[in-house]
Amino acid sequence: MSHVKMKVNGRDVSASVEGRTLLSSYLRDLLGMTGTHVGCDTSQCGACVVLVNGQAIKSCTAFAADLDGAEVTTVEGMANPDGSLGRIQQAFQDYHGLQCGFCTPGMVMSTAALLAENPKPTEEEVRHYLEGNICRCTGYQNIVRAVMAASGQDAGALAAE
Template sequence: MTKVSMTVNGKAVSGEVEGRTLLATFLREGLGLTGTHVGCDTSQCGACVVHVNGQAIKSCTAFAADLDGAKVTTIEGMANPDGSLGTVQQAFQDHHGLQCGFCTPGMVMSAAALLAENPKPTEAEVRHHLEGNICRCTGYHNIVKAVLAASGQDVGQIAAE
């Protein structure tokens, strides 16, 4: 067992982990942060995306022990301080960028990473950036619309599908 300490959503946390414990497992089972979803265990679906030291990663591919001292943000950390939905989360709600909700945490985290790098992406840039996230329900149109809306762009001319 290895002791690991990190900052998760602005709070210092620590725990004992086996060397093989994935970050997704540590977050969900060790810290009770179940918003990070695990859909495939093979790094294909993107439901487990979190931010580590400001970079979006798939938490099913990172060992918790390797992230000692890291700063981690999960979907739970995307809300405003008062608990209301953050900008990207609100845009997903407003523009129906979710259906079953399973992929939504990873989509929101990936979208937030894109907007941090590129505050005004084009539709093509949004689609390209989200290629690592699979949604089996929405057809992506409203997800893309939500990301563009979160960037402050006018989405009124984008037709509904």
């Protein structure tokens, strides 16, 4: 067991972990932050995406012990300071970019990473960037609309609509 400290959503946290403790388990099981979800075991679905030191990673495919000292942002940290929905979250609600909500944490975090890299992505860039996040409910169209809206662009102007 080793002691791993992180800053999660601006809060200092620490917990004892085994070597095999994944970041997703550190968040969910040790910190009780269940907003981050685990939808597969082959690093494909992206429900577990969080930001580590500003970069999106799959928290189910990184060991907590390897991330000692990291700054982590999860979906719980995406609301405005007053608790209202943040810009990306609000766009997902406005454009019905979620149904069952299970993939949503990863979608929101991937969107945050995308817009940090590329503030005005094209539809094609959005679709390509989200290739590592599987949604089974929405057919993605409303997710793409939400991302476009979150970037301040016209969400209604998707190709061939």
